[in-house]
Amino acid sequence: MHILLLSMPDVTPIFIHEAAVHLPNLGIASVGGNVDERHHVYLVDLIRKRRTIKKYLTKILLKIRPGLVGLSAMTWQYDTCLMIARLVKSILPEACIAIGGYHATLMYKEIAISPEAASIDFIVRGEGEEAFRRLANALEGADKFEDILSLSYRANGSFIHNEQAPPQDLVKLKPPIRDQRRLTRGYHIMARKIEVLETSRGCTRSCSFCSISHMYGRRFRVFPIERVLADLDDIYYKRKVRFVFISDDNMVLNPQRVIELCDAIIARGYKNLNLSVQADCRSIAANEEMVRKMRQAGFKFMFLGIENTSIKNLKLINKGNIIEQTDRAIDYCRRYDIFVIAGLIVGFPDDDDESIRQTYEYFLTLYSGIPPYIQIITPYPKTQMRQELMEAGLVTNESDYRWYNGLIANVKTHHLSSEELQYSFWFYRQTVLGWLKQPSGKGQTISCWVVLWTWFIMPIVKFFYNRKLRKFGWRYLYERDMRRFRSMNKFSDLDQFNE
Numbered sequence: 326m327h328i329l330l331l332s333m334p335d336v337t338p339i340f341i342h343e344a345a346v347h348l349p350n351l352g353i354a355s356v357g358g359n360v361d362e363r364h365h366v367y368l369v370d371l372i373r374k375r376r377t378i379k380k381y382l383t384k385i386l387l388k389i390r391p392g393l394v395g396l397s398a399m400t401w402q403y404d405t406c407l408m409i410a411r412l413v414k415s416i417l418p419e420a421c422i423a424i425g426g427y428h429a430t431l432m433y434k435e436i437a438i439s440p441e442a443a444s445i446d447f448i449v450r451g452e453g454e455e456a457f458r459r460l461a462n463a464l465e466g467a468d469k470f471e472d473i474l475s476l477s478y479r480a481n482g483s484f485i486h487n488e489q490a491p492p493q494d495l496v497k498l499k500p501p502i503r504d505q506r507r508l509t510r511g512y513h514i515m516a517r518k519i520e521v522l523e524t525s526r527g528c529t530r531s532c533s534f535c536s537i538s539h540m541y542g543r544r545f546r547v548f549p550i551e552r553v554l555a556d557l558d559d560i561y562y563k564r565k566v567r568f569v570f571i572s573d574d575n576m577v578l579n580p581q582r583v584i585e586l587c588d589a590i591i592a593r594g595y596k597n598l599n600l601s602v603q604a605d606c607r608s609i610a611a612n613e614e615m616v617r618k619m620r621q622a623g624f625k626f627m628f629l630g631i632e633n634t635s636i637k638n639l640k641l642i643n644k645g646n647i648i649e650q651t652d653r654a655i656d657y658c659r660r661y662d663i664f665v666i667a668g669l670i671v672g673f674p675d676d677d678d679e680s681i682r683q684t685y686e687y688f689l690t691l692y693s694g695i696p697p698y699i700q701i702i703t704p705y706p707k708t709q710m711r712q713e714l715m716e717a718g719l720v721t722n723e724s725d726y727r728w729y730n731g732l733i734a735n736v737k738t739h740h741l742s743s744e745e746l747q748y749s750f751w752f753y754r755q756t757v758l759g760w761l762k763q764p765s766g767k768g769q770t771i772s773c774w775v776v777l778w779t780w781f782i783m784p785i786v787k788f789f790y791n792r793k794l795r796k797f798g799w800r801y802l803y804e805r806d807m808r809r810f811r812s813m814n815k816f817s818d819l820d821q822f823n824e
Contacts, residue, residue, distance in 0.1 A: 326465055327365045329391040330357050331409065333402035334371035334378060335814040337730045343813065347372050349512045351521040351572050352397050352426065352453070354501035359454040364461050367391070368502055371409075373509040379412060379818035385508065386416045393461055395449070397426040400705060401730040404823075405814065410444040411822035421464060423457065425449035428726070431539050431707045433477050437484035441824075448477035448484070451540055452493045452526075492541060495526065495548045500556055503564060519568045520560045524553045524586065528575040530605060531643045532630075533709035534670070534702060537574050545578045550589050561595055568599045577608040580615040587615075587622035598623035605630050606647050609654035620661040627658055628698070631667045634687040635680070638673045642710065655692060665695050671750055672702040674719060677740035681749045685757040697758065700731035701750055732810055751803055 332350035336343040350370050357366040367389055374381045386394075394413050398406035410422045422445050429436065430450045436442060449456045456475040462468040470478040474490035503520065512519050525548065527541035560566050577583055590598075600623045609616060609629065619627075629651070633639055636646045658665045669688060671681050688697060704711035704720045714720045714736055721743045722728060722735040729735060734747040741749065794802060 327391040330395045335402040358501045368507040400428040408819040408822040421446045423447035450475045520566045571602040577604045580612040587618040590622040600624045601626035603628035606651045606654040610650035616657040667697045669699040
């Protein structure tokens with residue numbers, strides 16, 4: 326059987342224009358890599374076909390004629406997922422549609438009884454490798470739907486939800502697909518080729534805004550180091566890629582294992598390897614030797630979940646008082662020349678305009694030279710944070726998930742409406758944090774792109790931006806940016822499938 330796996334085209338800007346970073350989807354690559362060899366699997370990352378989705382998919386579907394099409398989507402990508410499912414059905418009515426990913430896992434019961442379920446034949450919940458493998462076999466009569474754990478399937482006009490499978494044994498998983506079966510090309514970060522690698526799954530932390538426990542449970546599992554090295558060899562030698570994003574939820578939870586992995590990478594002798602990872606401040610702050618080893622192994626970029634500068638707000642999201650650990654974690658990263666990107670969240674129940682400004686100012690004072698990635702608290706389905714905000718009457722958008730991307734206010738606070746929160750979030754990002762500047766001193770690796778941005782591109786962009794500001798004012802610039810954010814993931818060629 327021919328199988329086509331699709332990831333969604335929806336994007337969200339982080340620090341720069343959304344077109345500057347296009348990552349391959351490791352989820353569909355891993356699911357596809359674990360399908361039995363008698364099937365023919367193809368991957369398409371629609372992030373690389375944002376302007377020609379209908380035209381491109383029509384061509385691919387008619388050429389491959391898959392019997393099974395799998396779609397993976399986050400919550401804020403789900404509307405697009407439904408439109409693509411309808412597109413597929415309009416071209417190949419006989420093809421079976423299976424959806425998976427975070428949103429399908431968290432909301433499978435609600436999806437199953439919704440009108441849009443008419444376009445969906447199967448829901449694969451949680452880790453999809455084994456369930457999807459068996460689903461492909463069952464469609465050819467080599468397995469039975471009712472025996473496949475973590476599968477929801479249609480029978481007699483309604484969905485039946487099989488029991489949830491235990492976490493995957495990562496030792497048994499095959500490597501992801503990165504060869505010619507991946508039909509899309511050109512993955513990059515600021516014009517540099519990039520690939521995605523996985524060394525572990527899960528997180529044992531209890532952050533109330535996070536939904537990862539619904540995907541993997543409150544467990545931390547690791548891939549064998551030999552498997553990780555083989556995967557890295559494939560990226561480095563066969564794909565000729567030197568920039569690798571490690572997608573682990575929290576790789577550093579087992580410091581000794583990280584050190585062992587780093588020693589193995591160092592022994593490989595890769596040249597010009599650039600590894601990027603996300604981590605929590607507690608683990609980094611408690612293990613200076615791990616940080617030193619990570620830098621030796623090629624870790625040059627680290628996303629740290631700082632979240633907020635208020636102890637009260639940190640406790641509210643179950644982070645506790647991590648201010649001291651945050652300071653130490655950043656100090657270690659600077660000491661070993663690892664570029665830090667800070668994750669910040671605003672929009673807490675007691676936030677007002679002044680407290681948001683103070684959060685930005687305090688961050689700038691404490692962590693000068695560190696670029697922040699700031700989000701507004703988002704009531705993601707099934708999270709503890711959503712339940713608390715709903716009970717407090719602070720959720721202003723309960724079900725239009727298109728805007729659950731972290732940049733749009735779907736909540737209010739006790740002091741700010743959603744619109745006021747949105748404006749404060751945007752305005753102080755412009756006036757307090759301002760333009761991303763080149764880091765100074767040891768501890769923030771300076772890439773050629775940062776130098777180019779700082780000394781050549783930014784002055785030009787800033788000149789025209791300030792000219793607009795003088796002519797039209799802040800409110801005009803704000804409304805312009807909001808229009809752009811809200812139109813970013815509108816795909817006109819899919820409008821006819823937006824039922």
